[in-house]
Amino acid sequence: MKSKYYFKFEELKIYQKAIYFGELVNNQINTFPKEETYRLGSQFIRAADSIANNIAEGSASSDANFNRYLQMAWDSAHECVVCSTKARLRNFITEGQDEQN
Numbered sequence: 001m002k003s004k005y006y007f008k009f010e011e012l013k014i015y016q017k018a019i020y021f022g023e024l025v026n027n028q029i030n031t032f033p034k035e036e037t038y039r040l041g042s043q044f045i046r047a048a049d050s051i052a053n054n055i056a057e058g059s060a061s062s063d064a065n066f067n068r069y070l071q072m073a074w075d076s077a078h079e080c081v082v083c084s085t086k087a088r089l090r091n092f093i094t095e096g097q098d099e100q101n
Helices: 013-029 040-058 063-089 095-100
Strands: none
Touching: 013 040, 013 063, 040 063, 040 095
């Protein structure tokens, strides 16, 4: 059942995948050492959440503006690659967990 506060962008598969990805990252950073909460963990979750945020924010705009927001989402995804690589190199996540994302 859809909420009466439903938005069209919620139908986009890329948005749905971005929401799921953000939750995966959130679950992973909860296992990071405490001292990483405001360092790599914070950066990682902000970048992951930014993907879905940019898709939603740009979805009601013109095609050109939406493309600009999709580019920002893509840039945030690249930032997540760096964060997950750093997390793996610091032994916060395994190679398998890194590949899952």
